[in-house]
Amino acid sequence: MIKRYSRKELTDIWSEQNKYKIWLDVEIAAAQSMEKLNQIPKGVSSTVKKKARINVKRIHQIESRVKHDVIAFLTSVTEKAGLKARYLHQGMTSSDVLDTSFNIQLIQSGKILVKDLDQILKVLKKQARKYKFTPCMGRSHGIHAEPITFGLKLASFYEEFKRNKKRLIDAINEVSTCAISGAVGTFANISPKVEQHVAKKLGLKVEPISTQIIPRDRHAFYFSVLGIIAGSIERVATEIRHLQRTEVYELQEYFSKNQKGSSAMPHKKNPILSENLTGLSRMVRSAVVPALENIALWHERDISHSSVERNIGPDANITLDFALVRLANILDNMIVYPKKMLQNLNLTKGLIFSQELMLELTKTGLSREKSYRMIQNYAKKCFVENLDLYSVIQTDKYIMSKISPKKLRLIFSYAKHFKNVNLIFRRVFR
Numbered sequence: 001m002i003k004r005y006s007r008k009e010l011t012d013i014w015s016e017q018n019k020y021k022i023w024l025d026v027e028i029a030a031a032q033s034m035e036k037l038n039q040i041p042k043g044v045s046s047t048v049k050k051k052a053r054i055n056v057k058r059i060h061q062i063e064s065r066v067k068h069d070v071i072a073f074l075t076s077v078t079e080k081a082g083l084k085a086r087y088l089h090q091g092m093t094s095s096d097v098l099d100t101s102f103n104i105q106l107i108q109s110g111k112i113l114v115k116d117l118d119q120i121l122k123v124l125k126k127q128a129r130k131y132k133f134t135p136c137m138g139r140s141h142g143i144h145a146e147p148i149t150f151g152l153k154l155a156s157f158y159e160e161f162k163r164n165k166k167r168l169i170d171a172i173n174e175v176s177t178c179a180i181s182g183a184v185g186t187f188a189n190i191s192p193k194v195e196q197h198v199a200k201k202l203g204l205k206v207e208p209i210s211t212q213i214i215p216r217d218r219h220a221f222y223f224s225v226l227g228i229i230a231g232s233i234e235r236v237a238t239e240i241r242h243l244q245r246t247e248v249y250e251l252q253e254y255f256s257k258n259q260k261g262s263s264a265m266p267h268k269k270n271p272i273l274s275e276n277l278t279g280l281s282r283m284v285r286s287a288v289v290p291a292l293e294n295i296a297l298w299h300e301r302d303i304s305h306s307s308v309e310r311n312i313g314p315d316a317n318i319t320l321d322f323a324l325v326r327l328a329n330i331l332d333n334m335i336v337y338p339k340k341m342l343q344n345l346n347l348t349k350g351l352i353f354s355q356e357l358m359l360e361l362t363k364t365g366l367s368r369e370k371s372y373r374m375i376q377n378y379a380k381k382c383f384v385e386n387l388d389l390y391s392v393i394q395t396d397k398y399i400m401s402k403i404s405p406k407k408l409r410l411i412f413s414y415a416k417h418f419k420n421v422n423l424i425f426r427r428v429f430r
Helices: 010-014 016-036 044-051 057-067 071-080 083-089 094-130 148-176 193-203 217-243 272-285 288-295 304-333 338-345 351-363 368-385 389-394 397-402 405-409 423-427
Strands: 135-140 144-147
Touching: 010 094, 010 304, 016 044, 016 057, 016 071, 016 193, 016 288, 016 405, 044 083, 057 071, 071 083, 094 217, 094 304, 094 423, 135 148, 135 338, 144 148, 144 272, 144 351, 148 217, 148 368, 148 423, 217 272, 217 288, 217 405, 272 304, 351 368, 351 389, 351 397, 351 405, 368 389, 368 423, 389 397, 389 405
Parallel strands: none
Antiparallel strands: 135 144
């Protein structure tokens, strides 16, 4: 991933230096077990641990000749650690190292992503409570529907990201497996005890059955969860973009003192960060289909998944991390305009209370169909002629014979719409 959309904490995980370090950890852990089983001489693991050094440039030089990255890595280690290193990798196959290490990188990334989600949850909780009873317009199909509060909108995002955190933890658990089972996964030339030792040493679980590779449905689940989280990011980003439109302008991304919105128009303050998140979310989701297609490999193993994972492994994780951190910053520093929210609530001059009015008429004995038609006709009239629904209804003697002036005033208030806000907040923030 390009530096513009990367954070060092994640790029370090997906660096070749870290990848080869994990490979070495796997090989050393396997060697420790083999020594205990008297399959290789004592002291191999300690010697390699002491003398081996990761030299990425040298590994590349060797790989350019042998055309095999694991062999190049082992050759490089042997050059530094000496003859004892020749006992590394006994009975193992390349996938034992590659798959176990890839899972560790996913776990390392996933744990940081969980922290990112925690930060978003923290900010959303703070902002939801702050704007708990701030009235704003609820919209369906982009059209004014009925009143809600801005706090409820944020609480909805909070609950979604709470689910995302659970999904991600489950996905990390799904890929927390280790396979050291040799060619085609039969343990023909290596003891299952080696696999058990490596798994325990590296904080993993033993893969119950591997076919030379760890089954890719595990990874498909992980990347699918990343895609879902990206969808949630875009949902919030899209809401911010809509609410910052000039015609709405209920909130705004933070705009720094020296920031410029447009090269041509000095007045512009564009929601560029949220637009950026929309694009980044698309990139993360683009990794989901290839991950799903990696499930169906030939027989016990092929490498059609390898090139895919070399791309989507770092790109999806690094991009999602950057997007989550950016989203937390946007939410924490956004500028909210409660007065504009109230102004927009009153934009249609009471039409948003049409449902309550209709329901009240049905309570007096009118059919729902007749009540609906009657209020709809008045709503159309008010919209076309820019009239106030409350005032128009007051002129209808028939309706006023059914509904008292006091009841009518209650209908045209926010009380009913906000009466269960506390209940919803208790459900979400329990």
